[in-house]
Amino acid sequence: MKARLLTVAGGIKTRLILLALALLAVVAWVIWWLRYAWAVAFSPRRAWRLAIAIDQLANAAFNGSEDETISSRAARARDSNRRWGCILCRLLDAIDHNHCNKSKGV
Structure with missing residues (x-):
């Protein structure tokens, strides 16, 4: 039973890390679009x-x-x-x- 709880806890931790990475990817995407718009205008x-x-x-x-x-x-x-x-x-x-x-x- 204890091993199962550790596996579930590890799964939740992994999911939280993946969610944080997804949020970072969204922020990176927004920054990319801003950078791209700037580059189109000036470079x-x-x-x-x-x-x-x-x-x-x-x-x-x-x-x-x-x-x-x-x-x-x-x-x-x-x-x-x-x-x-x-x-x-x-x-x-x-x-x-x-x-x-x-x-x-x-």
Whole structure:
């Protein structure tokens, strides 16, 4: 019984730590948006780097490599005839001509 209580207490502690990390992530997100807006206005080059960073973060969140953008991953998926890659590349290429091919390896 005592071991079970320790496990429950450890589980609660872990959940509280994860909740605190989630709150920190929200604060970091707000700071990122403020920093991004500032960069767009005063330093477009920095804004571009921040946009690529968030793209890589999103790719990692969806089980991709943290060093690759979603567009690059979509291009590889399209080249392997995976449906989602074909659809996403078609959408991105409609916005920016040849976007997926230009993004390979980024």
